[in-house]
Amino acid sequence: PSESRKPGLMGRLFGRGGSEAPVMRRTLDDDMLESLEELLISADMGVDTALRVTANMAEGRYGRKLSVPEIKELLSREVARIMEPVAKPLPLYPTKPQVVLVVGVNGSGKTTTIGKLASQFKAAGKHVVIAAGDTFRAAAVEQLQVWGDRAGVPVLTAPEGSDPASLAFDAMTKAQAEGADLLMIDTAGRLQNRQDLMEELAKIVRVIRKKDPEAPHNTLLVLDATTGQNALNQVETFQKLADVTGLVMTKLDGTAKGGVLVALADKFGLPIHAIGVGEQIDDLAPFDPEEFAAALTG
Numbered sequence: 001p002s003e004s005r006k007p008g009l010m011g012r013l014f015g016r017g018g019s020e021a022p023v024m025r026r027t028l029d030d031d032m033l034e035s036l037e038e039l040l041i042s043a044d045m046g047v048d049t050a051l052r053v054t055a056n057m058a059e060g061r062y063g064r065k066l067s068v069p070e071i072k073e074l075l076s077r078e079v080a081r082i083m084e085p086v087a088k089p090l091p092l093y094p095t096k097p098q099v100v101l102v103v104g105v106n107g108s109g110k111t112t113t114i115g116k117l118a119s120q121f122k123a124a125g126k127h128v129v130i131a132a133g134d135t136f137r138a139a140a141v142e143q144l145q146v147w148g149d150r151a152g153v154p155v156l157t158a159p160e161g162s163d164p165a166s167l168a169f170d171a172m173t174k175a176q177a178e179g180a181d182l183l184m185i186d187t188a189g190r191l192q193n194r195q196d197l198m199e200e201l202a203k204i205v206r207v208i209r210k211k212d213p214e215a216p217h218n219t220l221l222v223l224d225a226t227t228g229q230n231a232l233n234q235v236e237t238f239q240k241l242a243d244v245t246g247l248v249m250t251k252l253d254g255t256a257k258g259g260v261l262v263a264l265a266d267k268f269g270l271p272i273h274a275i276g277v278g279e280q281i282d283d284l285a286p287f288d289p290e291e292f293a294a295a296l297t298g
């Protein structure tokens with residue numbers, strides 16, 4: 001849906017309508033490759049990934065004269081090649097409940113994403129329970145309740161400042177008793193005190209494992225695509241705090257260039273389970289590598 005709104009990379013490199021100028025041919029030489037590199041870096045792809053992409057583009061083609069659409073196609077194919085292995089919906093298991101721990105910094109879109117996911121699973125006939133594990137922020141709990149109401153999914157809460165692990169344990173007990181398919185547990189995103197957060201997350205995991213040694217079955221890291229390269233640091237940080245199994249990239253409807261997704265895929269190879277494309281309940285889409293590559297390149 002964002003395709004028409006964002007200027008594609010090729011448009012920026014060759015000017016408006018560049019991709020519609022099939023007669024214009026460019027030599028794939030050092031100058032051309034350098035311009036491409038700069039373009040990819042400016043789109044948040046990061047230096048390493050940008051270099052890898054342009055090197056792959058040049059392989060076997062260096063010095064050739066290519067039309068703009070050919071260059072575009074080449075770039076698009078390289079991007080899609082990196083993205084294809086990570087485009088995976090959240091795997092669903094027969095385990096009841098499948099426990100999904102949701103982590104990420106405040107403001108990344110955790111609450112919204114939980115609401116959207118709950119709505120999708122509910123629509124698919126799943127029995128979903130949400131635990132409002134960010135007990136330090138009363139506003140976060142209220143907001144999650146709003147989303148739960150919208151999705152028609154119960155949200156378990158605890159008084160402000162109470163132990164999130166104890167809430168998670170209660171939620172596990174409830175979800176098991178009800179035979180729920182999915183339990184989504186929100187968590188705090190206070191990176192200011194990493195040690196605290198690490199202990200808090202570890203305790204949640206320890207406690208839910210008393211009920212199911214395999215839990216959590218997924219640990220979703222929610223990342224705001226508009227933070228650009230900062231998203232890479234967040235992955236590194238959260239991998240130290242929790243056993244991250246997959247990503248949701250939010251705010252791809254905005255001004256985010258999206259190149260950071262390529263850097264993330266290239267560097268970490270973590271599955272991208274879904275992308276946030278707006279603030280409404282239905283604004284969560286599966287990640288489509290071809291569409292993404294075409295939109296980024298276009």
Ligand code: GDP
Nearest residue numbers: 106107108109110111112250251276277278279
């Ligand atoms: P949390 O602090 O991580 O729980 O973040 P929230 O879920 O409260 O989201 C923070 C802000 O980002 C809110 O204003 C959301 O409406 C907005 N938001 C979340 N996901 C998206 C998205 O995919 N697109 C857009 N445009 N805004 C989003």
